[in-house]
Amino acid sequence: MAEKRPVVLTDLMSMARPSPELRKRISASLPGKADFCLQCARCTSGCTAMRLLELKPHEIVALVRLGFVEELISSKSIWDCALCLKCVEKCPQEVAPAELIMALRNEAVARELEVPERLSAMLMSILESGLAFGPRKRTARDGRSYGREDLGLPEVRVGLSEAAVMALMDLLGGA
Amino acid sequence: MFICHCGLNIAGVVDVERVRELVRGLPCVVVCEDYPYMCSEPGQALIRERVREHALDRVVVAACSPSMHEPTFRRAIEEAGLNPYLLEMANIREQCSWVHAHEPERATEKAFELIRMAVAKAKELEPLEPKRLEVERSALIIGGGIAGITAALDLADSGLQVYLVERAPSIGGHMAMLDKTFPTLDCAACILTPKMVALAKHPNVRLLTYSEVKEVRATEGGFEVLVLRKPRFVREDACTGCGACVERCPVEVPSEFDAGLGPRKAIYIPFPQAIPKVATIDDEHCIRCGLCERVCEAGAIDFGQEAREEALKVGAIVVATGLRLLDPRSLPEYALLGDGTNIITHLQLERLLSSSGPTGGRVLRPSDGLEPRSVVFLTCVGSRDECVNPYCCRIGCSIAVKQALMVKERIGEEADVFVCFIDMRTYGRGLEEFYRRAREAGVRFIRGSPAEVEALPDGSIRLVVFDQATWKLLEIRADLLVLIAGLLPPEGLEALASAMKLPLGPDGFLSEAHPKLRPAETPIRGIFLAGACQGPKDIVETTAHASAAAMKAASMLMKGYVLVEPYTAVVEEERCRGCGRCEEVCDFGAISVEERDGRLIAHVNEALCQGCGSCAVRCPTGAVTIRHFKPRQVIAQVAAAVG
Numbered sequence: 001m002a003e004k005r006p007v008v009l010t011d012l013m014s015m016a017r018p019s020p021e022l023r024k025r026i027s028a029s030l031p032g033k034a035d036f037c038l039q040c041a042r043c044t045s046g047c048t049a050m051r052l053l054e055l056k057p058h059e060i061v062a063l064v065r066l067g068f069v070e071e072l073i074s075s076k077s078i079w080d081c082a083l084c085l086k087c088v089e090k091c092p093q094e095v096a097p098a099e100l101i102m103a104l105r106n107e108a109v110a111r112e113l114e115v116p117e118r119l120s121a122m123l124m125s126i127l128e129s130g131l132a133f134g135p136r137k138r139t140a141r142d143g144r145s146y147g148r149e150d151l152g153l154p155e156v157r158v159g160l161s162e163a164a165v166m167a168l169m170d171l172l173g174g175a
Numbered sequence: 176m177f178i179c180h181c182g183l184n185i186a187g188v189v190d191v192e193r194v195r196e197l198v199r200g201l202p203c204v205v206v207c208e209d210y211p212y213m214c215s216e217p218g219q220a221l222i223r224e225r226v227r228e229h230a231l232d233r234v235v236v237a238a239c240s241p242s243m244h245e246p247t248f249r250r251a252i253e254e255a256g257l258n259p260y261l262l263e264m265a266n267i268r269e270q271c272s273w274v275h276a277h278e279p280e281r282a283t284e285k286a287f288e289l290i291r292m293a294v295a296k297a298k299e300l301e302p303l304e305p306k307r308l309e310v311e312r313s314a315l316i317i318g319g320g321i322a323g324i325t326a327a328l329d330l331a332d333s334g335l336q337v338y339l340v341e342r343a344p345s346i347g348g349h350m351a352m353l354d355k356t357f358p359t360l361d362c363a364a365c366i367l368t369p370k371m372v373a374l375a376k377h378p379n380v381r382l383l384t385y386s387e388v389k390e391v392r393a394t395e396g397g398f399e400v401l402v403l404r405k406p407r408f409v410r411e412d413a414c415t416g417c418g419a420c421v422e423r424c425p426v427e428v429p430s431e432f433d434a435g436l437g438p439r440k441a442i443y444i445p446f447p448q449a450i451p452k453v454a455t456i457d458d459e460h461c462i463r464c465g466l467c468e469r470v471c472e473a474g475a476i477d478f479g480q481e482a483r484e485e486a487l488k489v490g491a492i493v494v495a496t497g498l499r500l501l502d503p504r505s506l507p508e509y510a511l512l513g514d515g516t517n518i519i520t521h522l523q524l525e526r527l528l529s530s531s532g533p534t535g536g537r538v539l540r541p542s543d544g545l546e547p548r549s550v551v552f553l554t555c556v557g558s559r560d561e562c563v564n565p566y567c568c569r570i571g572c573s574i575a576v577k578q579a580l581m582v583k584e585r586i587g588e589e590a591d592v593f594v595c596f597i598d599m600r601t602y603g604r605g606l607e608e609f610y611r612r613a614r615e616a617g618v619r620f621i622r623g624s625p626a627e628v629e630a631l632p633d634g635s636i637r638l639v640v641f642d643q644a645t646w647k648l649l650e651i652r653a654d655l656l657v658l659i660a661g662l663l664p665p666e667g668l669e670a671l672a673s674a675m676k677l678p679l680g681p682d683g684f685l686s687e688a689h690p691k692l693r694p695a696e697t698p699i700r701g702i703f704l705a706g707a708c709q710g711p712k713d714i715v716e717t718t719a720h721a722s723a724a725a726m727k728a729a730s731m732l733m734k735g736y737v738l739v740e741p742y743t744a745v746v747e748e749e750r751c752r753g754c755g756r757c758e759e760v761c762d763f764g765a766i767s768v769e770e771r772d773g774r775l776i777a778h779v780n781e782a783l784c785q786g787c788g789s790c791a792v793r794c795p796t797g798a799v800t801i802r803h804f805k806p807r808q809v810i811a812q813v814a815a816a817v818g
Binding site for chain 2: 007008009010011012013033035036037039058059062063065066068093
C-alpha cells in the first residue's frame with residue numbers, strides 16, 4: 001500500500017492530527033520515554049502544581065505518546081509546571097514528565113512563542129542578579145516586615161559579569 | 176464428644192465452654208472436651224486417648240465442615256481401634272459461627288442444637304468398610320491439543336496404556352495453528368511438533384484421530400467408551416502422506432487450519448507436520464471424481480470406507496477438549512460486515528503470521544493482498560460483556576501484545592499499530608516485561624473501546640474511540656482490524672458433559688471438583704480435566720493443568736484400585752416388590768430390577784452407585800436405603816432437632 005495513505009489518526013474534537021516527526025524530535029533528547037507510560041497517574045497524584053494545570057502531567061505524557069505535540073507547545077500548562085521533579089521521582093516507568101515539559105518549553109521558546117510574563121521577568125532577574133527572585137522583604141509571624149538589612153545580612157551583589165551571562169546562556173543552550 | 180475452637184473461627188463467636196457444659200448433660204455422652212485446634216496432632220492425640228481410656232463406641236466432633244477434616248478424625252478413631260464410620264461431625268463453623276458472627280448468643284444455642292442432633296445420629300451409626308474397586312490400568316484422553324498431548328505423554332511415560340481420541344484429522348489443536356508463543360516468542364510448531372512425534376511413536380499410545388467419543392458408560396473397573404471412527408476414505412496404514420492426491424484434487428474449500436483464510440482441497444493433509452501424516456477426504460465436499468485414486472501410488476484411497484464404532488475399556492478419562500473462538504459476526508457490531516473485509520480474528524492473524532499459512536508468513540490484508548500500514552487490535556471482543564461472555568478470556572491481552580509486536584516486526588517500524596483495550600491484563604511471568612517491550616517498540620496502547628466499527632469502500636476500517644488518557648475522541652483509519660475474539664467452550668462439550676455426567680459452570684466450561692484444592696479432578700471418580708475445557712488458559716497453564724490431571728489419573732491407575740465410601744444403596748429384599756421405579760430415577764445406571772428366584776428384585780451395582788439417594792426417596796415400600804443415611808439415622812437426627 002505504497003501510494004497515498006489516508007490519515008491514520010484524527011482528534012475529532014479539534015480535528016487535530018498527530019505530528020510524528022515533532023514527537024520523535026522532542027522525545028529523542030529525553031532520558032525517559034513517554035511510550036512506557038502506563039497511565040497510573042502517580043505523577044498527577046503527587047503534582048505540586050496540579051491545581052494550576054489545565055492538562056495534568058499524565059495527560060501531557062499521553063498526548064506526546066500519541067503525537068499530539070502541537071497543542072502542547074502552545075499550551076499554558078507547560079509553563080505552570082513548578083519543575084519540582086516530584087513526577088520524575090515518583091514515576092514507576094521512569095517516564096520523567098517534567099523533563100518532557102522542559103523539552104516542550106524549549107520547543108516553544110525556539111519558535112519564539114510568547115512566554116508568560118512572570119517567567120520572562122524571572123529570566124531577566126537571573127540575568128541581572130543570578131537570582132530567580134531578587135531580595136525582598138518578608139513579613140514574619142510577629143507581623144513585622146524584615147529585609148536583609150534588618151537581619152544584619154550583607155547586600156546582595158547585583159549584576160553578573162558578561163562572561164557569567166555567556167556561560168549561563170551556554171548552559172541553557174540558547175543564544 | 177469433642178469441640179474444636181478452630182482458633183477464633185468458632186470460639187470467637189460460640190461460647191465453647193457453655194456448649195461443653197450443656198453437652199456434658201446429654202444422655203450417653205461419656206466425655207466432652209474442647210481444644211483450640213482439634214485437627215492438630217495434640218488434638219487428635221486427645222481423641223485417641225479418650226477413646227481408649229473410656230472405651231468409647233461412638234465419637235462426635237463439633238468443628239468445621241466434614242469436607243475438611245472428616246478423614247482426619249476418622250483416621251484418629253481408627254488408630255484408637257474404633258471403626259472409622261462410627262464418627263459423626265457437627266459443623267459448627269461454616270453452618271454456625273461463620274454465618275452467625277453477629278449473634279453470638281444464638282450461635283451458641285445453635286451450636287448446641289447441632290451437636291445434640293449429631294449425638295442422636297451417632298447413637299444409630301453402624302460400622303462400615305470402604306469399598307475397594309479394581310480399576311483398568313488404561314486411560315482415555317479426549318482431545319489432541321497441547322493439553323491432551325501433554326496428559327497422554329505423561330500417562331504413557333508412567334507405563335500406562337493410553338488412547339487419545341481427536342476429532343480432527345490430525346492432533347495438534349490450536350497450538351499447531353499459532354506462529355509464536357508469548358512472552359518468549361518461541362516458535363509454536365518448534366516446541367509442539369516434537370511432542371506430537373513423541374506421542375505418535377510411543378509404544379503405550381494409540382491415536383484415534385478423526386474420531387469422536389459417542390458414549391461413556393461407567394463400569395466396575397472404570398468406563399466403557401464407544402468411539403465413532405469417521406471414515407477418511409484413505410487407508411491410514413497405506414497412505415504415505417506424499418500429497419500427490421491433494422495436488423490433483425480439483426475441489427477447493429476454506430481451510431479450517433488456516434481459520435478460513437486460505438483454501439484447502441477436498442482431500443487434504445491439514446498442515447505439513449500433521450500427525451498422522453495421512454490424507455483425509457472431506458466427504459461433504461468430495462465430488463468423487465476419482466482423480467486422487469488414480470494418482471495414489473500406494474493405492475490408499477478407499478471410497479468404500481464406512482463409519483465404524485470401537486469400544487474401549489479404560490480406568491480413567493482425561494477430558495482435554497480445549498476451546499473455540501467466538502465468531503465476531505455473531506455480535507451486532509460485526510454482524511453486517513460481510514466476508515472478505517479486512518476485519519479478522521486473532522487466530523486468522525496467527526495464520527497470516529505463520530510461515531505455513533496462506534501468505535507464507537506475510538501480513539497481507541484479505542481484500543486486496545496488500546500489506547497494511549496501519550493495524551488496530553481490539554481486545555475483549557465478546558469478552559467481559561454481560562450480553563455475550565461475562566468472563567475475561569484471560570489470554571487476549573497477551574495475544575494482542577504479542578501480535579502487535581509481531582506486526583511491527585514484519586511490516587516495519589513505520590507501521591502504525593494500535594491496541595484498544597479496556598484493561599491490560601498481561602498477568603503471567605515475563606508478560607509485564609513483554610508489554611513494556613511492545614510499548615518500547617512503539618505500539619500505541621489506547622484505553623478505550625470503540626462503539627462502532629465501519630468498513631469503508633476503499634477497504635479501510637474506520638473506528639471512533641474515546642481515549643481516556645488524552646480525553647480525545649479519536650478517529651482511527653486502519654488498513655487491517657484484528658479482533659481479539661472471546662473464547663467459548665468447544666462445540667459439543669455440553670453433550671459430552673451430559674454423557675459423562677460432568678457439571679458445567681455458568682460459562683459453559685467444565686467444573687472442577689474444587690477450585691483451589693482439586694483443580695484437575697471432577698466430581699466423578701476417574702474423570703479428570705486438562706487445559707481449556709475447564710476455562711480459557713494459556714499454554715503454560717494448560718500444560719501444568721494437563722500434567723496435574725495425568726498425575727491424578729496415574730496415581731489412581733498405578734495403584735490399581737480405589738477405595739470408595741460405602742455410602743451406597745442397599746435393598747431389603749423382603750420389602751422390594753420389583754416395581755422398577757428406582758431404576759427409572761437412577762442417573763448412574765447403578766440399580767436395576769432383576770429376576771431372582773422367580774421374582775423381580777432391585778439389585779445395586781455398588782461400583783456405580785454414587786449414594787445420591789434418588790432411589791431411596793422414590794421407593795414406595797422403603798426397601799431401598801442408603802448406608803450411613805438410613806431413615807433410622809436421619810430420623811433420630813431430625814427428632815433431636817424438633818424434640
